Amino acid sequence: MRAILRPTPAAREPRRSRSARPVALAAALALAVTSACGNGAPSDEGTGPGENDRTGSPPGEPSAVASDLEVPWGMDFLPDGSALVTERDSGRVLRVTPEGDTREVGAVTDAEARGEGGLLGLAVPRDAGERPYVYVYYTTGSDNRITRMRYDPDDGLGDEEVLVDGIPSASFHNGGRLAFGPDGMLYATTGDAGEGQRAQNPDSLGGKILRMTPEGEPADGNPGGDLVHSQGHRNVQGLAWDDQDRLFASEFGQDTWDEINLVEPGNNYGWPEVEGTGGGGDYTDPLLTWTPEEASPSGAAIAGGSLWVAALRGQRLWEVPITGDGGDPLGEPREHYATEFGRLRTVDAVPDGEGLWLTTSNRDGRGQPEENDDRILTVPLQE
Template identity: 50%
Template sequence: MRTIGTSGAGTRLLAAVLGTVLLGGCGSIDPTRTAQTPPPVSPAPDSPPPGTAVPGTPRDLVTGLSVPWAIAFLPNRDALVTERDTAHLLRVTPDGRRTDLGRVPGVVPSGEGGLLGVAVSPSFDRDHRVYLYFTSATDNRLARLTLDGDRLGAPQPLLTGAPKGQNHNGGRIAFGPDGMLYIGTGETYRTELAQDRASLGGKILRVTPDGKPAPGNPFNSPVWTWGHRNVQGLAWDDANRLYATEFGQDRFDEINLVQKGRNYGWPKVEGFGKDARYTNPLLTWPTSEASPSGLAYAKGSLWAAALRGTRLWQVPLNNGKPGTPIAYFNGAYGRLRAVVRAPDGNLWVTTSNHDGRGDPKPGDDRILVLPLR
């Protein structure tokens, strides 16, 4: 069932194995800049390096979904799952029982917008709070509601005013090890917003559980990092380093090591570059092999779900430095959207074949359970 990426150049990823300080720009869009060719790496191995987790055979957990966009686990190991286009929030048990908790009021799906990210309060046992990121009639916003059994409370807007568009709405949210809520946003094809620190578009935001700028933010605003195109994946490793997936335009998709106050270069650069004002990515792919959305960390590796690339990428890490990425399930399940580590250590992966760009198969969309060995 495992397949290795078919493009040698793409599998080599143009990846630079960088230190924890990543300075410089990205592969240039500006014709006055010169793209930097990262150091060569070995072709993808036929098997992962010794000590690296290996995925087993996926199995269907739930089928018949409509663009399942995000997954977050409750303390009892049930999962909350958002459906982008129907705006419904689902509860899914580890044995695959599904409960429709209802349509979230105020969501206005359109294009890549709709009901997007979901996060569970770290103190859910006490406060029963669930956080959602969604597209409204006027913006993209963060809202909080309560979940009492299977009853949803009314959403309370916490952070409003992120730009909305047909494309590039970002939408991933996750609580970090510091107890703050991180939000990946997109620039909605208004590329200038990514370099405008007054805009919430094209950023990674960091806010308190009440939606306020978090203490220690670099600009006295919700903005944590800037110069992003469309962030749809967030994950922390065992050392609390934050990584994010980002969609490129024509040349390079990225995984970035996210560090406070850094400018990641869009739209001035795409991929690797030489301008010290902009932070280089950790690694890149050709856009045909990735369009990376969800991101998880498990058993020493990052796991990135690829939409256009229709595969799951494993990126082994060694003290924050990436090894050679490995591609699995190329084309077997179509477009992959979310990937999260479940409480039992397995990965849950969603397909996104009903999003208008896929080729739905019987049973799509689905949640797959992927054991790690």
């Protein structure tokens, strides 16, 4: 029987409960709850600005680095401080400098934009030289796949090499985030593509976090000897590691709870049997939960001692302090810029760690675009 927690008056106060699975050492935090519809219009309800004030200085005022983009989705920085950015609907890959110079360096012609699908994640290896491989995740007419291309500063992107294909696809729940971990391995998030049982099926690549070598082979230490690092995910779109090499992932819930999970190899995060906490010994509880109207969390990054999460339906940037406590690693969330910039998709820490780049997603079919949307914003992190 499916065990999904439903909002109750008691859940309106922060709560903490330990996962029954010892490896999780997780704390669950439920914020203010209202009735929610997972695919509905953004709500103005939820915690209001100023209710979770920082103990230190807040992040500074965002300013636009680039504008008039078509649903910027994936982003990663090059050694020179510029970033490569994917556009979900156009299939273009752009190079954006800190000064705002923007130019197309290539396109993924096989990417098919339909619903939430299209050209999604992008990652550059951490030790990238001047001509690195660039890794992308995208939707075709039949699947999601991961490929790589050599990038040349003068000539742009070269020919594609397919690393992984056959990842389930649909017009929604495609996952799509790519990131290189501190172990040098490539991590990829996949969605359940609308069929929840894929997340529990060990023979499906759907509803998983994958871990692979830069050549697309299963990484050493993967629990089953295949590509799967963890399972039981509905639709993860954010990955970030702290300075202890702990992996945090942001995950879309259905109607009740969005999640931040501490991802450990071999763990099962419960979908579709569990949404939020309460799965018991077979499943790992999230560290933190939000209602979908407060969050619908997409990209994640760590900088300045906090986990930063971009919220789509919630239209705000969440800051979650990292405590350093192994048993309770996350503090109380603090919100910023609620409804100021609309839907927020991707957040990444700039190479010097003194700021963030943040993308809007108001042209994705669910937002209300304003003049110059979509944009990449730079956010200074003040002392």
